[in-house]
Amino acid sequence: MKCPEYRRFCMGEIPLDEFAAHRESCAECREAATLDEIIECRAQQLPAPASAPGLWTRIAHRLEQEQSAPRWKKWLERLPWVDVFDPRRQMVWRYAAALVVVAVVGIVALQVLRPAEPMPRNLLTEKALERVESLEVEYEMAIGELETIAAPMIAAADTELMLRYRDRLETIDTHIRRCRAVLAEDGANAHVRRYLLAAYRDKKETLTQLLALADG
Amino acid sequence: MPLENEYALIRRCQDGDLKAFEALYYHYETPMLSLAYRMLGTREEAEDALQDAFLKLHRNIGKYRFDAAFASWFYRIVANACYDRLRKRKRAGEVGLDTVPETGIEEHSDLRVYIQKAINDLPPQLKACFVLHVQEGFKMREVAEMLGTREGTVKAHIFRAKARLRDALAPRLRGFICDEMS
Ligand SMILES: [Zn+2]
Numbered sequence: 001m002k003c004p005e006y007r008r009f010c011m012g013e014i015p016l017d018e019f020a021a022h023r024e025s026c027a028e029c030r031e032a033a034t035l036d037e038i039i040e041c042r043a044q045q046l047p048a049p050a051s052a053p054g055l056w057t058r059i060a061h062r063l064e065q066e067q068s069a070p071r072w073k074k075w076l077e078r079l080p081w082v083d084v085f086d087p088r089r090q091m092v093w094r095y096a097a098a099l100v101v102v103a104v105v106g107i108v109a110l111q112v113l114r115p116a117e118p119m120p121r122n123l124l125t126e127k128a129l130e131r132v133e134s135l136e137v138e139y140e141m142a143i144g145e146l147e148t149i150a151a152p153m154i155a156a157a158d159t160e161l162m163l164r165y166r167d168r169l170e171t172i173d174t175h176i177r178r179c180r181a182v183l184a185e186d187g188a189n190a191h192v193r194r195y196l197l198a199a200y201r202d203k204k205e206t207l208t209q210l211l212a213l214a215d216g
Numbered sequence: 217m218p219l220e221n222e223y224a225l226i227r228r229c230q231d232g233d234l235k236a237f238e239a240l241y242y243h244y245e246t247p248m249l250s251l252a253y254r255m256l257g258t259r260e261e262a263e264d265a266l267q268d269a270f271l272k273l274h275r276n277i278g279k280y281r282f283d284a285a286f287a288s289w290f291y292r293i294v295a296n297a298c299y300d301r302l303r304k305r306k307r308a309g310e311v312g313l314d315t316v317p318e319t320g321i322e323e324h325s326d327l328r329v330y331i332q333k334a335i336n337d338l339p340p341q342l343k344a345c346f347v348l349h350v351q352e353g354f355k356m357r358e359v360a361e362m363l364g365t366r367e368g369t370v371k372a373h374i375f376r377a378k379a380r381l382r383d384a385l386a387p388r389l390r391g392f393i394c395d396e397m398s
Pocket of ligand 1: 003004005006022026027028029030
């Protein structure tokens, strides 16, 4: 293309209304934009298969194989070049050395050049955020009460079942801490809010089960 | 469609529950297969890439920390599994596929075939960006996240992809232009 305006528009350098005005008077840009619209529309309508019969069976079979393999074998299989000691694979070492250099330079360059970008997320509206926060406070209060009663039982856990409950509560606490850490930076991250609520619900249920166990 | 109680399901997967992983598989089968098929152009290769991606997901689901949307995290794994295959294909010197989409051939199907063929012929980077943004509807920023690159690079790749598609398809599309403009 000779005219640079369509490229500038696609690169986000000029706004839509400016390009729309230009498009009216420039046949080249008009044709390019119209062709792109048709191609995009047609590309979106291209069919794709909706299911893959038999694929889950294949995957489940592989997973069973992996799980029954000895631990050292699992680790070896995950390495990209198991036969690196084969003299025919000398190139692998050269690649590896080159990769290390590239990785180090790349990481340094990324740290220096790349501004910190937050993950894409759904923004919660302020009202929804208030509702979610008040729900979280309710959970925190309920959990606090249950925890006070359950604390001596958790501390004195000795049976296998009690130890399992303790492990589970520790895992949930880790999730809660991670979610809170993310939300401290980015309070409107809808996904993480949802995970935090689910973790609270999980913790409340686990504590309730634990106390029911003690009563029974 | 969001997964009902996704948190609990992922937690069960992290505990090694295969039934939970199966439920996760069936929830994501269709969108991930569509993505893989669009990136790779054949059902066989799409299924192989999907298998790789699900095995990788199973190995790594313990590392998922609930600090970002699970779907985005998994899309990244699938996109990368496909992207790796595209790059390997390119390294092996394989030219674009001559295969025709396997689904029904109807009216205008010849145009559909040409568009599919032109997309298949794009170089891996351009194709990955085009498929993820234009066909799968991800924002450019999300595509950049998935492919581990910058948003500006994605924009440039998409522009170049469109330019190539235009060049390849313009002679066949001129008739449509007249319709669109009349
Ligand atoms: Zn112009």
